[in-house]
Amino acid sequence: MSDASPGSAPDEPAEGEGRGSGTDAAQSSIQSQMRAARTEFESQVAHARAEFEEANERIKQRTGRDLILAVLIGLAIGAVVFVSLVFFTWPFVIFGSAAALLGVFEFTRALQGAGRRVDVVPQLIAALAVLLPAFFLDLWLHWVALFVAIAFVVVWRLISQMVARDGRRYDDVIDDVLAGGFVVVYVPFLASLALVLLRQDHGAWWVMAFLIIAIASDTGAYATGLMFGRHPMAPRISPKKTWEGFAGAAVAAVIAGILLAWLMLELPWWAGIVLGVVILGTATAGDLGESMVKRDLGIKDMSSWLPGHGGVLDRLDSILPSAVAALALYYLLTPLVVAS
Incomplete structure (x- = not known):
């Protein structure tokens, strides 16, 4: 039996009981908000992923390339080339x-x-x-x-x-x-x-420079051609190459040439324009030349060894003739460094 007398006040809650209930409610509210935020974040990520995959599929249908794999493989190859040129030959x-x-x-x-x-x-x-x-x-x-x-x-x-x-x-x-x-x-x-x-003096920097310009030209052509390409450049040779893409390649090559001439090769800025324009020409000619060879052979890619790119030769098409131009420009432009 209870010791409390009739009419006495009801028992008070134990010390901290009310405070504990309030703390539990606050924790439950925070957890609910965190679950809602996580659910929203996952929903946004899934939506963004779906949009990216849809865009990548449209690009793949238009160009025949898997953009994700192409970027990843390109970055891996670029890293290997960069490390090998900077630290060792x-x-x-x-x-x-x-x-x-x-x-x-x-x-x-x-x-x-x-x-x-x-x-x-x-x-x-x-x-x-x-x-x-x-x-x-x-x-x-x-x-x-x-x-x-x-x-x-x-x-x-x-x-x-x-x-x-x-x-x-x-x-x-x-x-x-x-x-x-x-x-x-x-x-x-x-x-x-x-x-x-x-093997020339500062040759590693020249090799890196012409590779960067050739890659910048290809990337500029791909991006602008994909977004703005309307007028075919050489429809009988390569129907997907456009004049808009060539314009983008020209801008990218010239900008890269100026920056590399100034920051890497210690050449005057105008020499960078020459470097960019010449490599633009050889890279474009190499790309179109290989496309003509493949069309004559009745194939789309030389192989499928590099997913998203095709074959190894499909990546070397713009680089091979650019090596000729880069070597010639080295002999023509390096006296400018000595003279300065």
């Missing part, structure tokens, strides 16, 4: 030579798929014979290696055809020989000129 020699060999392999297989008889093994041997002297031997030996490599490929093909005795027509044999010689000149020789540039 021999990793770039290995990386560049490997890329050129893969390009030779892709091109050779594409030609074989189109009915041309081009031999993979001698092409790879010839590529190494051209690439290695470019960095390790004198320049005149590099030229000797080029002619020896072409002769090696030609003789191998002619002997292979004599052994085959399959009645292949004379015109087809000549086309096979010319195709094999073209592979040697187009891929390993042009790539080797980047290695010739690399």
